[in-house]
Amino acid sequence: MEPEVIEAELVLPTYFSFKKTQIYEKYPKGQSSARRFKHLKQIIQAENIQSYPPDEPNYVNIESPPSMHPSKRICDITGYEAPYHDPRTKLRYANAGVFKVIRSLPSEYVQRYLALRNAAVVLR
Amino acid sequence: MPFISQIQRQTDYGLFPSTTPIVIDNGASYFRIGWAGENEPRVVFRNIVQRPRHKSTGETVTVVGDHDAALLKYFDCTRSAPRSPFDSNVVYQFEIMEYILDFGFDRLGANGSEIDHPVLITECVCNPVYSRSKMAELLFETYGVPSVAFGVDAAFSYKYNQQLGICTNDGLAISPGFTTTHVIPFVDGEPVYKGSCRTNIGGYHVTDYFKQLLSLKYPHHMTRFTWEKVEDLKMEHCYVAPDYALEAQLFQKGTKEAEDKTRCWQLPWVPPVVEEGPSEEELARRAAIKERQGQRLREMAEAKRSSRINELENELRGLAFLLKQLEQVGEEDIPSFLADTGYASKQEIESAHAKATQSLRKAKGEPKAEQVESDEKIDLSADEKFSLLSVPDNMLSAEQLKEKRRLNFLKTTTEGRQRAKQKRMEEELERERKNREDEERRLANPVLYLEELHVKYKELSEKVEQRKRLKTNGGNTNGNNLSGGVGRGERLNAAQRERMRLLTTAAFDRGKGEDTFGARDEDWQLYKLMSKDNDDDDDEHDPEEVELTRISSRLQEIDPTFIPKVESGTSQQVVEVPKFRPLTKEDFQVLLGVERFRCPEILFNPNLVGIDQAGMDEMAGVSIRRLSCDSKDVEDRLTRSILITGGSCLFPGISERLEAGIRMIRPCGSPIRVLRASDPVLDAWHGASMYASALQFPSQTFTRTDYYEKGEDWLRRYQVRYSL
Numbered sequence: 012m013e014p015e016v017i018e019a020e021l022v023l024p025t026y027f028s029f030k031k032t033q034i035y036e037k038y039p040k041g042q043s044s045a046r047r048f049k050h051l052k053q054i055i056q057a058e059n060i061q062s063y064p065p066d067e068p069n070y071v072n073i074e075s076p077p078s079m080h081p082s083k084r085i086c087d088i089t090g091y092e093a094p095y096h097d098p099r100t101k102l103r104y105a106n107a108g109v110f111k112v113i114r115s116l117p118s119e120y121v122q123r124y125l126a127l128r129n130a131a132v133v134l135r
Numbered sequence: 136m137p138f139i140s141q142i143q144r145q146t147d148y149g150l151f152p153s154t155t156p157i158v159i160d161n162g163a164s165y166f167r168i169g170w171a172g173e174n175e176p177r178v179v180f181r182n183i184v185q186r187p188r189h190k191s192t193g194e195t196v197t198v199v200g201d202h203d204a205a206l207l208k209y210f211d212c213t214r215s216a217p218r219s220p221f222d223s224n225v226v227y228q229f230e231i232m233e234y235i236l237d238f239g240f241d242r243l244g245a246n247g248s249e250i251d252h253p254v255l256i257t258e259c260v261c262n263p264v265y266s267r268s269k270m271a272e273l274l275f276e277t278y279g280v281p282s283v284a285f286g287v288d289a290a291f292s293y294k295y296n297q298q299l300g301i302c303t304n305d306g307l308a309i310s311p312g313f314t315t316t317h318v319i320p321f322v323d324g325e326p327v328y329k330g331s332c333r334t335n336i337g338g339y340h341v342t343d344y345f346k347q348l349l350s351l352k353y354p355h356h357m358t359r360f361t362w363e364k365v366e367d368l369k370m371e372h373c374y375v376a377p378d379y380a381l382e383a384q385l386f387q388k389g390t391k392e393a394e395d396k397t398r399c400w401q402l403p404w405v406p407p408v409v410e411e412g413p414s415e416e417e418l419a420r421r422a423a424i425k426e427r428q429g430q431r432l433r434e435m436a437e438a439k440r441s442s443r444i445n446e447l448e449n450e451l452r453g454l455a456f457l458l459k460q461l462e463q464v465g466e467e468d469i470p471s472f473l474a475d476t477g478y479a480s481k482q483e484i485e486s487a488h489a490k491a492t493q494s495l496r497k498a499k500g501e502p503k504a505e506q507v508e509s510d511e512k513i514d515l516s517a518d519e520k521f522s523l524l525s526v527p528d529n530m531l532s533a534e535q536l537k538e539k540r541r542l543n544f545l546k547t548t549t550e551g552r553q554r555a556k557q558k559r560m561e562e563e564l565e566r567e568r569k570n571r572e573d574e575e576r577r578l579a580n581p582v583l584y585l586e587e588l589h590v591k592y593k594e595l596s597e598k599v600e601q602r603k604r605l606k607t608n609g610g611n612t613n614g615n616n617l618s619g620g621v622g623r624g625e626r627l628n629a630a631q632r633e634r635m636r637l638l639t640t641a642a643f644d645r646g647k648g649e650d651t652f653g654a655r656d657e658d659w660q661l662y663k664l665m666s667k668d669n670d671d672d673d674d675e676h677d678p679e680e681v682e683l684t685r686i687s688s689r690l691q692e693i694d695p696t697f698i699p700k701v702e703s704g705t706s707q708q709v710v711e712v713p714k715f716r717p718l719t720k721e722d723f724q725v726l727l728g729v730e731r732f733r734c735p736e737i738l739f740n741p742n743l744v745g746i747d748q749a750g751m752d753e754m755a756g757v758s759i760r761r762l763s764c765d766s767k768d769v770e771d772r773l774t775r776s777i778l779i780t781g782g783s784c785l786f787p788g789i790s791e792r793l794e795a796g797i798r799m800i801r802p803c804g805s806p807i808r809v810l811r812a813s814d815p816v817l818d819a820w821h822g823a824s825m826y827a828s829a830l831q832f833p834s835q836t837f838t839r840t841d842y843y844e845k846g847e848d849w850l851r852r853y854q855v856r857y858s859l
Contacts, residue, residue, distance in 0.1 A: 019202075019203075019206055020144075021198055021202060021206055021207075022196040022197065022198060023196070023197040023198065023199055023234060023237060023238055023241075024241070027237055027240075027241060027245075028246055028247065028248060029240060029245045029246065029247055029248065029249055029250050029278065029279070030237070030249075030277055030278060031249065031276065031277055031278070031279055032276070032277055034230070034233055034234070034237070037233075037277070038230055047230070048227050048228050048229060048230070049227060049265070050222055050227060051222040051223055051225050051227055054225065054227060054263050054265045054266060055263060057265055058263050058264060058265065066329065067329075068260075068261050068328040068329050068331065069261050069263075070225070070261045070262070070263050072261070073260060073261055073328065073331045073332060073333050074332075074333050074334075074335075074748070075332045075333060075334045075748045075749040075753075075754050075757055076748070076749060076757065077747045077748060077749070078740075078741070078742060078747070078748065078749045078750060078753055079749070079753065080740075080750075080753060082742050083379065083380070083740060083742070083743075085379075085383070085733070085743065089387075089729060090383060090386075090729035090730065090733040091383045091384075091386065091387045091729070092380055092383055092384070092387075105387065120351060120354075123347070123351055124351060126347075127344065127347050127348070127351075127744065127745075128743070128744065128745045129744060129745020129746070130745060
């Protein structure tokens with residue numbers, strides 16, 4: 012280990028005096044931690060929300076509803092206001108110049124622009 | 136933004152009595168830990184963990200927080216991405232949380248056998264009980280903490296600011312954080328979670344949007360847009376426009392204001408080294424060297440030539456002598472005489488002699504005209520040789536017949552050569568004549584001539600291009616064009632049509648259910664036909680192309696302003712850097728114009744990134760509605776003191792925008808005041824520290840025994856009281 016690394020104490024030591032059980036004892040090597048812990052979706056499912064009274068706030072309750080304001084459509088490429096959309100690629104564009112650019116984009120970029128808006132076709 | 140982590144190991148851990156609580160602000164962006172009652176947290180670092188492998192030793196180590204890149208180069212960080220214990224704003228990865236707590240306590244100076252201080256830790260609004268219980272378990276079991284309290288960071292911030300006098304007892308706390316944005320109403324100093332509201336948009340999404348936009352706009356500089364760099368850019372340059380549509384119009388029209396607002400980031404770029412032309416002396420020296428070399432070569436060539444001339448002269452003299460001797464010797468003795476010398480007959484000697492004289496003359500470098508004469512002389516002598524041909528066949532013997540046939544062949548070939556030469560000479564004369572005419576015409580009327588040439592050039596180039604376009608047939612378009620491709624009714628030229636016809640007839644010819652193509656040998660001739668057609672196609676427009684190149688070269692000579700039309704392929708992507716011109720400084724500039732206010736806009740309009748939830752201003756309305764208070768009075772009190780806190784509220788212009796947005800949804804004339812927290816980033820910790828140092832704080836915590844005895848349901852309903 013290089014001297015400056017040791018001096019900066021970059022690496023986390025494996026033993027701490029103030030801990031009752033050290034981390035290597037708790038999590039033996041081998042099993043990946045990803046499978047050990049539940050993700051948020053599973054946590055929410057496990058919480059069994061239906062059994063609680065509905066007017067009590069819980070994690071799912073307090074989420075905001077969809078927006079009631081009229082949605083603003085902006086051009087995917089430039090960010091200006093976009094009254095038009097391209098039926099072939101489904102991108103929104105502001106004027107003819109941007110349209111030309113859209114038609115010359117390779118398919119990969121089209122998908123990435125759509126993914127920004129969460130509108131890309133995901134094949135799973 | 137400067138590197139704000141502080142990870143200096145604190146030394147005064149032992150000075151604090153075990154009643155002093157430790158205050159932890161466990162945020163999705165930064166982890167802040169310190170002592171209750173103090174003004175600033177002691178240790179601050181980013182809430183991420185990496186597990187890279189050391190390059191030389193190969194062991195996997197754990198690195199908590201963000202560090203100087205210079206030190207990290209000793210580790211192989213390619214396979215280990217930074218991981219966070221958070222999923223949205225809820226802690227779920229407790230192994231990583233343990234690493235972080237280890238690091239935090241260690242840097243706070245903890246020693247001894249356990250952490251013997253009560254701990255106040257922040258969590259998100261309505262934290263699921265699973266996460267809460269796992270966190271409590273971690274603290275109690277692994278660290279031996281005596282008592283724990285959970286609180287909401289936005290609430291602490293509000294209480295702190297209330298103490299400072301910025302906001303009142305009743306109000307609204309709006310806190311755009313790293314992954315989520317919350318709106319919490321406060322009534323009588325306590326947060327009412329029933330009326331709270333959460334949207335899953337935060338600083339992380341703004342940075343991500345910014346990064347994607349820049350990468351798509353400047354694909355060549357994609358490697359420069361790292362997460363940290365983009366975050367820095369966001370903090371420095373992004374702002375919230377008071378009205379998105381108006382601002383976008385400014386930029387669309389290209390007004391001066393828009394130009395001022397566009398910021399330009401110049402990437403490091405080194406202009407290519409222009410090699411200075413060699414200086415005069417250098418040139419002179421090089422010329423001298425070349426001259427000397429040329430001289431040497433010429434001398435060598437001269438020497439060789441003179442030696443060859445000498446040789447030839449010798450040979451010539453020898454042959455002449457031989458001839459003279461022959462004349463003296465009689466007819467019968469010729470064969471035996473010549474047997475020594477190696478020549479079969481007198482004619483051979485004569486021809487050899489003639490050839491030798493000719494090569495001698497050539498070596499001496501005499502003009503070609505004489506050579507032509509000598510060629511003709513040889514031809515004449517050849518005619519004599521062909522005298523045998525004039526003699527009719529029946530009078531010759533078998534040998535002579537063979538001889539005659541050979542002579543016939545020779546004669547035809549020489550005649551052919553002569554004819555070809557003549558044609559060449561005629562063509563040359565013709566070309567000379569045409570050029571002279573052209574020149575005369577040009578000198579007579581230069582302008583008109585030039586115009587004619589231009590017109591001809593344009594016509595020809597159009598024709599050639601059209602033919603090329605027909606040939607490629609739209610096959611060069613990119614993947615966007617779903618239709619296209621040969622054979623779908625598009626214009627095929629003659630050769631392709633012929634090929635198609637052949638293919639179809641071959642395929643469907645035999646009929647009667649069985650395909651017997653290939654049974655007969657003649658079938659395979661089909662392919663020969665097809666390939667031949669292809670060749671014909673190419674030769675078709677060759678003469679036109681030749682003409683085109685000739686005219687273009689002529690134009691280039693005469694007209695200084697003429698630029699030959701470069702063959703343009705199918706349209707290229709506009710933002711692509713064309714490879715045919717040297718890169719300039721402008722190619723390495725990143726312009727931030729519309730992106731500056733487009734990215735923070737998603738906080739107010741999450742639809743822009745496809746998240747179908749309300750924006751910040753609308754959320755305030757939702758929250759007030761959810762509270763379902765009866766009197767307008769209470770609502771007015773709420774909107775009179777709206778506090779925005781949290782790291783993502785540092786964008787310039789956010790307060791004005793929020794105020795305008797809320798005014799839109801509230802009845803006309805209601806009082807609206809938007810206040811910013813005194814320190815949006817650290818106020819949560821300040822509030823928590825102040826709370827933990829109050830006297831009644833211990834009554835709000837719960838101990839280990841409480842945790843085990845009272846069960847999960849109690850834990851779920853556990854909330855601290857914020858007004859102590």
